[in-house]
Amino acid sequence: MDMVTSMPLEANSNGQILQAEAELFCHSFGYLKSMALQSVVKLRIPDVLHRYGGAASLPELLSTVPIHPNKLPYLPRLMKMLAAAGIFTAEDVPATVGDGEPTTLYHLNAVSRLLVDDASVNGGASMSPCVLLGTVPLFLGASLKLHEWLQSEEQATTETPFMLAHGGTLYGIGGRDSEFNTVFNKAMGASSEFVAALAVRECRDVFAGIKSLVDVAGGNGTTARTIAEAFPYVKCSVLDLPQVIQGISSHGTVEFVAGDMMEFVPPAEAVLLKYVLHNWSDQDCVKILTRCREAISHGEKAGKVIIIDTVVGSPSQQILESQVTMDLSMMMLFNGKVREEQNWHKIFLEAGFSHYKIHNVLGMRSLIEVQP
Template sequence: MLADEHSTSLFKKAHGLTFWEMADKNDSFNQSINNAMVSDSNFLMDIILRECGDVFLGINSLIDVAGGHGGAASAIAKAFPQMKCTVLDLPHVVEEAPTDDHVSFISGDMFKYIPPADALFLKWVFHDWGDEDCVKILKKCKEAIPPREAGGKVIIVDMVVGSGPNEIVTRETQVFFDLFIMFLEGIEREEFEWKNIFMQAGFSEYKIISMLGVRSVIELYP
């Protein structure tokens, strides 16, 4: 596949394939990505569960969308053993996932279908995609969850530019990530940009919980 001369993806310009196409075709690259995501979850989920674990209260079933090898889902399931936790990811990811007594895995494409659950969890997903694709994912999310009065919500862990401590290291890190995510043609969003895609997808309300410097937890309601 030849790199698209109109693409701004630095990864595709360098390799002739998108980041996701490379993961599908190269086993060692795919494994490296999944290992990195598990390491990130091992670090982050302890903090999320300690600082804002209330976002998971009352949820009976949760799907970790694009959850890789289940690092985040496993941590949530252990903290809330009554919750049924499932990971949805692409076939080449799921087939290499380790066995986990607390988490089940489903092979699928979040752009096409997300199985129903009380809540959906998406960590470091939306910044990988442009607005149009994010709206598509969010519409599939909205179809998968019950109404708000029945407990339905989407829990997002991602960057909200301008949120968090007003410190130089936070601002520098946000700028760094804004440049870094260009390799995927991704976007780091300010609150008004998040609100725009939420409203386009048909959601009614959201709440941002700033934590861990550059990352936030967003509760999104239908």
């Protein structure tokens, strides 16, 4: 036996191993953090804290949060876990009268403020619907099939873990589930509102001088409306499938066009693809971008494609983890992926573009200007 490996561990090595064990434990039970977060969103605890001025004591929470009286002793345990995870901030407060019991004051912090249904607090839409979407049973069921999918002979182009778990595609199965559709649409709307507000604030120069813009796969037009409000001189339209925009009427300067982006994109000076390309394979992305290049080539001068999507690679460990988690989500749900810059460069060239500029100002996302 090797003498070095058989020697007793030193004290600091023991400490490192025990720290690693604790970290591994937290990762193994990480789903409990997701479920606890889902629970406080459904109980609207961030809104309760907001109504108390941003912080509330345990007695105040216990008297306000709509849980069964039999379960009151368990709420502190839920809050303690989420405070330890960084979702809330906990402050121990000593008793102010006589021999009264000390209590804990829970504060909203940067994370939980995003869950408050008040734009004056979070700067935009509440992200609570996004939490609820990320924890729906359809997604959780797909994740349980990940190891089985990796061992399957089926081609990734024809099967995903979601399909293995549920026997159909996300849009096929989810489209028949009214409850899932409601959660999905609310989450997409909240995410669009959040990202669009950031984009028009942080990247105003990108939209300057544009007279017309088409938001490809723009859904209910949340992003297009935000752009139209920020830049009234831009004529905005939304292209999406007929069943997606059915019943949605034009709003102000925003028009809706029924169509398939794989076949045709209406002419415009700028084409926007917000969180679209990560759903598709490289081959499909080249096809979509080719249609976009054709759309911006009708004027006197070539326009540009504006992409809001993930460019993997960040000095922030938290943002990097969010990016690769998104990649795993795309692998699980679709035949898509998030991309590093060299991957983006390759598909831009194949689609006939020669210039691009990446603006890393949207957190886990980036805004990319692409031109012929």
